[in-house]
Amino acid sequence: MDIKLIALDMDGTLLNSEGAISNFNREKIAQALAKDVHVVLSTGRWFNTCYPYAESLKLPSFLITCNGGEIWTVEQELKERHLLDxxxxxxxxxxxxxxxxxxxxxxxxxxxxxxxxxxxxxxxxxxxxxxxxxxxxxxxxxxxxxxxxxxxxxxxxxxxxxxxxQGVSKASALNTVCKEIGIGMENVMAVGDSLNDIKMIQDAGIGVAMGNAQEAIKQAADSVTDTNNHHGVGKAIEKFVL
Incomplete structure (x- = not known):
C-alpha cells in the first residue's frame, strides 16, 4: 500500500496517558515527513488545544478538529466548518x-x-x-x-x-483533505482508539486500532498496534510507512 497520508487521533492514540508525545513517536513521524508523507492530526479536540502539538511536530499541511467539524491549515486558515443548530x-x-x-x-x-x-x-x-x-x-x-x-x-x-x-466525521473531513492534496483514501493510514475514529479507520487504505482501543475499533481495523503508552503510533508508522 502506497501510504501518502497518516491520519492520527490524539487522545488515547498519539498522546500517552500523561498527554505527551513520546520521543519514539516523534522520531517516526519525523521520518515519515522526511519521505514526503503528510501527517494530519484528526481529533475531537478544538483547534486551540491541538495546534500546539502540530506545531511541535512541524506538521506541514492540515488539521482536522472537532471530529471533522473543522478543517484548518497549519497556517491557521479555516478551510471548512460545520455547525450545530x-x-x-x-x-x-x-x-x-x-x-x-x-x-x-x-x-x-x-x-x-x-x-x-x-x-x-x-x-x-x-x-x-x-x-x-x-x-x-x-x-x-x-x-x-x-x-x-x-x-x-x-x-x-x-x-x-x-x-x-449529521454527516460530519473524521472520515468525511479526511476525504476533503485527500482531494486538496490530490490523493485517494486508499493512500491513507488512519490510527485511532474510539468510535469517533471508526469511519476513518474503515475508509482508509490501512486502518489501525490502538492496543488500548475499544473492541469495536479493533474489529473494524486492518491491524492492531501497541497501546498509546507503548508507542503504538510510531510502531504502526514503522510497520506500514517506513
Whole structure:
C-alpha cells in the first residue's frame, strides 16, 4: 500500500496517558515527513488545544478538529466548518443536565465545561459532549438523541457521547483533505482508539486500532498496534510507512 497520508487521533492514540508525545513517536513521524508523507492530526479536540502539538511536530499541511467539524491549515486558515443548530445544542444541554450528566460544548470561541450561555443562539456550535460512569444514563440519552436526524452520535471514550452535525466525521473531513492534496483514501493510514475514529479507520487504505482501543475499533481495523503508552503510533508508522 502506497501510504501518502497518516491520519492520527490524539487522545488515547498519539498522546500517552500523561498527554505527551513520546520521543519514539516523534522520531517516526519525523521520518515519515522526511519521505514526503503528510501527517494530519484528526481529533475531537478544538483547534486551540491541538495546534500546539502540530506545531511541535512541524506538521506541514492540515488539521482536522472537532471530529471533522473543522478543517484548518497549519497556517491557521479555516478551510471548512460545520455547525450545530443552537436550539438543538440547548435541547441537548438541558436534557443532559436534567439527567445529571457532565457536559462540555465546543463553540467557535471557547469550550464550555458544565455550563451554558444565557443565549445559545449568540454562539456558533461545533460539538456537544457529555459523560457519565452510569452506562444506563448514557444509553438513555443516546436513545433520546437518536430521534433527531440532524445529529451524528459517536464517542471518544466508552463513558461519553459526542455529537456533531449529521454527516460530519473524521472520515468525511479526511476525504476533503485527500482531494486538496490530490490523493485517494486508499493512500491513507488512519490510527485511532474510539468510535469517533471508526469511519476513518474503515475508509482508509490501512486502518489501525490502538492496543488500548475499544473492541469495536479493533474489529473494524486492518491491524492492531501497541497501546498509546507503548508507542503504538510510531510502531504502526514503522510497520506500514517506513
Amino acid at each position: 443552537p436550539e438543538r445544542v440547548k435541547l441537548m444541554w438541558e436534557l443532559a443536565k436534567s439527567m445529571e450528566l457532565n457536559t462540555w460544548m465546543i463553540s467557535t470561541d471557547k469550550v464550555w465545561y458544565s455550563s451554558g450561555p444565557d443565549d445559545f443562539s449568540a454562539h456558533e456550535w461545533l460539538k456537544f459532549g457529555c459523560d457519565s460512569d452510569d452506562k444506563e444514563k448514557l444509553d438513555t440519552i443516546v436513545k433520546e438523541l437518536s430521534h433527531y436526524d440532524d445529529l451524528e452520535l459517536t464517542n471518544s471514550l466508552p463513558t461519553n457521547i459526542e455529537v456533531n452535525p
